[in-house]
Amino acid sequence: MGPYGRGRDFDDSVRTVALVAEREVPSADPAADRGKVTSWVDDIVAVTGWDTPRARTVDWAAAEARIGTALPGDYKQLAEVFGYGAFDGYLGLHLPGAGSRSGDIVLHAEWLGEWAGAHSSNLWKPYEVYPAPGRLLQWVASETADQFYWLTEGPDPDMWPALASDETHGSWERFDGTTAEFVHRVLTDRQHPFSTAQYFDTHWFESYESEEG
Template identity: 65%
Template sequence: MAAMDVMEKPGVPELLSAVHRLTAQRAGEPVCGTRGHSPGHTCLVPPAGVGLPDLQEAVGSRFGEPRGLVAGGSVDPAASARSGLPLLTPFGGRVVEMRAWAYGDRWIGCGTARAADGDVRPVVLVAAREDPAAGMPEPASWVERIVAVTGWDTPRVRTVDWAAVEARLGTALPGDYKRLVEIFGGEGAFDGFLRLQVPDAPSAGSDIVRHTEWLGEWARTRGGGLWEPYPVYPAPGGVLQWAGTEQADQVYWLTDGPDPDRWPVLAQEDVPDSWRRFDGSTGEFVHRLLTDPGHPFSTARHFDVHWYQSYGTPS
């Protein structure tokens, strides 16, 4: 008999629904009903008979890859308020395992803690998350500003053979884009909304090389009417897609000129003749999307605190 999918196990959908309610924007300070626990978080009751791996898989299916906070009772020495430390506060030194997910102005935690009777039990909680950029001096570069505003863990740096990537594409790429890929890693989305296309992604639609080749072939064999009045790369001065949104908008560079750092950004909604041009760098486009309510694709109209949701590293 096939193993039961974790989402089909009794109590799991209800648990995730409770997590979603607690992560709603501007929901107010979370309060815990557990005796002796201070405000600032809410503990949830894990479903009976559902183990920690299944709980973490269920939360991860909705909120992406977690950050490790505690393993085998040892707290990550780099743990801080920016990386999920508020999830440990309710349990003192009794946490055995804990993984953290950022979502807007909330932390989501799933792990185990030692109870007063000595038993190690699963715990799931949602805690307040401070704005990681609050009180910080403004960084110099646009990429550094994106790291600051999302509270991303910068030691996770990915090595990319850019010479090979650019040789296959037939063009150099903007430096801001390459740095974003190196810092934020594989597939993922800013505010769960703007998704970068990256080299060596598991899916062809998220892989900047394979997707560029596919778009170019489509335009060559079926015509480029969907992108008018612009040609499609590798046509000279064509549009080259580097990101998309959860609402099926597409974000391109207009490869006009020899210096990719000076390429403008073109974004197209999922309707014909909806191009919007942005005369700034890739990093500036992303930062303003996160922080400027006037940006045409802004997430700042919906979220006060921002994050990057990782979908895992490329295979």
């Protein structure tokens, strides 16, 4: 039973009223319980406990000019906040200047486009790989050989969906939403097909960069 108080009606008579407190029920969807003023990147920082204050400096103008397209804004925020490394030891970001072709988004895009063109490959069927507009641009890979791409459709990179497949590319999963939202859901949503929340109760980011870098 809730607490009681007294109220006065228009005819000046006194009546007893019950005060009912409302309680918000947590959602089954982790994303639904986000703070209204935080960003997906902020939420990833919180869920991983990332406490490294230094931001990584990236020459985005040079990287985007070389790739031939602008890149999603929150992907660039992730790269600047976290740098080169992997979430939960599983989901490894590709970013400019990573130090290896496999981890450098620019070098990997160039190499993959050249390889696909030289081999006339149908490996990504029904899609094709970048650089042509509307094709696949890989931005992250996993320790289990799952691969994640943006489908570069439309002029606004922030609206690009993510496409995911295993190394055989036998089937594709599409995820509409921002890049950082995708990462957050992988970490926190047990129903996500590539979820790490099925295996870990706590989450982390493992940096591949040296303290001096």
